Amino acid sequence: MLDGPTASLPLTLSGPNGSLQIEIGPLRDLEVRPLFDLFGAVIAAGEGYAHAAPLTWASFEETWLVPTTAVVAARSEGGLVGAYYLKPNGPGRVAHVANAGYVVAAKARRRGIARALVVDSIERARLCGFDAMQFNLVFADNPARPLYEALGFEVVGRLPKVISGQDALIYFRSLSPASAAPAGAAEA
């Protein structure tokens, strides 16, 4: 349970490969370059984001550094293993809806880190005053889709063939207390 939007939280993730200790908290200055490298590897592999490869610093900055409400890191043994950004999905009257994007380093995947990051982002978004969350461009074949749906996000739109001939989906989730995630998908 976070006690504020800038809190850091130690977590133990348990899975078939044993347990993993991570910490989730605001990105530190020293982690900016590792995050560029992590995101650059995701873009080079054509995974999950529309950015053209190779990733430029300007494109990285635009997505991750300015303007964001929060950039949150997952670290294990002191090293960056994942991150998400949280920002208004648009200006003015739509700024109550948050947008977020998640990455996990290839070597750290399938250990539950993305799940922990999405859960953290829902909680932190509420603490930052957002009342809903929206993902604008989720590739139809993105492996995170079951995770988003288990945590209460619903597909509200489909953009046909916009990513290299593949559909992209728009996901939305209210953050009001009355719209908690489905039973069995505890958020924390």
Ligand SMILES: CC(C)(COP(=O)(O)OP(=O)(O)OC[C@H]1O[C@@H](n2cnc3c(N)ncnc32)[C@H](O)[C@@H]1OP(=O)(O)O)[C@@H](O)C(=O)NCCC(=O)NCCS
């Ligand atoms: C998508 C991504 C964030 C998932 O990170 P992760 O830490 O491996 O995910 P988790 O271990 O928390 O997995 C949570 C659930 O997501 C689903 N999932 C995640 N990766 C999967 C994969 N490669 N294949 C099938 N299902 C997968 C599963 O339902 C999984 O639950 P399970 O392990 O109990 O089956 C990571 O692969 C990544 O960074 N990809 C590139 C960037 C990206 O696509 N970001 C999302 C943009 S919409």
